[in-house]
Amino acid sequence: MRQSQAAVLERYRVLEGEFATEPYEAGWATEARWFVQVLRASAPDVKVVLTTQVSPDGLHWCDAECPPQVAEGEGMVSWPVREFGQWLRIRGSVEGDEGSVKVQIYLTLKE
Amino acid sequence: MGNITDSELAGSLRRAVLDADPALSRYNPLSRILVFDQFNSGTHGWTELIGNHDGEGNLDTVDDHMRDFRPPQLSSCTFFDVGTHGAMTGTYALKVATRPLAGHTAVAIRRLTMAKKGLVQFETYFTYKAEAASEENGAAQQAGAGEWDGNIHPSEQQFGAFTVATDICDDRGVRYHCVARYQNTDLENRFTRRWMYPVVPEPTPREHLEGKAKLAATDDFTAPNPDDWRYFGEPQSFCYNEVPTKVNWHYLRWQLDTEKQRNVELQVNDRVYDMRDVPVPAYEERYDSLDNLLNFYVSTRTHTNVRNFLFLDSVLISVDW
Numbered sequence A: 001m002r003q004s005q006a007a008v009l010e011r012y013r014v015l016e017g018e019f020a021t022e023p024y025e026a027g028w029a030t031e032a033r034w035f036v037q038v039l040r041a042s043a044p045d046v047k048v049v050l051t052t053q054v055s056p057d058g059l060h061w062c063d064a065e066c067p068p069q070v071a072e073g074e075g076m077v078s079w080p081v082r083e084f085g086q087w088l089r090i091r092g093s094v095e096g097d098e099g100s101v102k103v104q105i106y107l108t109l110k111e
Numbered sequence B: 001m002g003n004i005t006d007s008e009l010a011g012s013l014r015r016a017v018l019d020a021d022p023a024l025s026r027y028n029p030l031s032r033i034l035v036f037d038q039f040n041s042g043t044h045g046w047t048e049l050i051g052n053h054d055g056e057g058n059l060d061t062v063d064d065h066m067r068d069f070r071p072p073q074l075s076s077c078t079f080f081d082v083g084t085h086g087a088m089t090g091t092y093a094l095k096v097a098t099r100p101l102a103g104h105t106a107v108a109i110r111r112l113t114m115a116k117k118g119l120v121q122f123e124t125y126f127t128y129k130a131e132a133a134s135e136e137n138g139a140a141q142q143a144g145a146g147e148w149d150g151n152i153h154p155s156e157q158q159f160g161a162f163t164v165a166t167d168i169c170d171d172r173g174v175r176y177h178c179v180a181r182y183q184n185t186d187l188e189n190r191f192t193r194r195w196m197y198p199v200v201p202e203p204t205p206r207e208h209l210e211g212k213a214k215l216a217a218t219d220d221f222t223a224p225n226p227d228d229w230r231y232f233g234e235p236q237s238f239c240y241n242e243v244p245t246k247v248n249w250h251y252l253r254w255q256l257d258t259e260k261q262r263n264v265e266l267q268v269n270d271r272v273y274d275m276r277d278v279p280v281p282a283y284e285e286r287y288d289s290l291d292n293l294l295n296f297y298v299s300t301r302t303h304t305n306v307r308n309f310l311f312l313d314s315v316l317i318s319v320d321w
Helices: B006-019 B154-158 B205-209
Strands: A004-015 A018-020 A031-041 A047-055 A069-072 A075-082 A087-094 A101-110 B032-038 B073-075 B093-097 B105-113 B119-130 B161-169 B179-185 B191-198 B229-232 B250-257 B262-268 B271-274 B293-301 B308-319
Touching: A004 A087, A031 A047, A031 A069, A031 A087, A047 A075, A069 A075, A087 A101, B032 B105, B093 B105, B093 B293, B105 B308, B119 B154, B119 B161, B119 B293, B154 B179, B161 B250, B179 B262, B191 B262, B293 B308
Parallel strands: none
Antiparallel strands: A004 A101, A018 A087, A031 A075, A031 A101, A047 A069, A047 A087, B032 B308, B073 B093, B093 B308, B105 B293, B119 B250, B119 B308, B161 B179, B161 B293, B179 B191, B191 B229, B250 B262, B262 B271
């Protein structure tokens, strides 16, 4: 049976402007999938741009080869990541001067 | 050869069997092994602690100080200077990591129950680290960072504290916490290197709901008032090994008595602390829905804006029932 793990990296957290999730080690996993649930948006057209980042050491980061995802308004977006090496995080941006979102962010991993 | 009793023979045979297994031979379990968690093969039930939520699943109802204890990670102990260090057993250890925020606490918990009262023992091989500095995290400029003298590394003074603790409730609803905390530095980032215990029970979600407690996000959830902690034993130094990227594993053995609702003793490497006289305050109110609760948690708390990490190679919990 393959090992798997789900981690809640942000829980009911209000985000605005630029942000990054905490580094998460996942070197044991072959595949990963992000779930970003926007529980509340300050306006229906508020966009969150979500870029997957990878790191060899948890300190230095670059964008992964998967395209940035965009969440608009409330709802959930999800995307897979493979060949990510050791560490994963999301670098994100809430678009708009007054834009804010309340999110729950899951990282799910599988051997 | 002198005569040996049946129980002495049984004890010797049991120890011989333990010693035949390299993984178990490094432990000293009581008569029944309840769990043996080698994190090279998964998280084994260690999960993030979170406060309670309402009937609608609204996590806004979770207490502010109990909603961000961070998910534990299976870590290969990989660092910027050498790459993968690895664990004591295989590649992976359980890592409990704080945010880079002074006062933030990360907590992983293991949930069990008691089939009988008696002795309970928690053993682990552990190590702890502050995060290495980078341009992005700015650790070298954060509180606690000092001069590098070629021996003591500035990051060592940026590690706050780690805690081993329980949440126990008997079959009559009497609930209490046995707690042992290693305080590496005080809240001003000065080395103290002392073991300590709280003299008050941990504030609970029910007490908050009843208006008796309201803590801020980075308050010390185990006992928020620094005056409610007492040192025990003499200062103890560990093998931090000079830099934040070298991992040396330390042995910890902590024994409790759930019949007496007391600690028994704490062994950490070459020191054994008698904890029989350490007070263990129970809640005045009785708790329902927690019959025979036996939870263990480990936590780490940073006293500066630098991530703190507690690594566990493996855990063995044993009982005398």
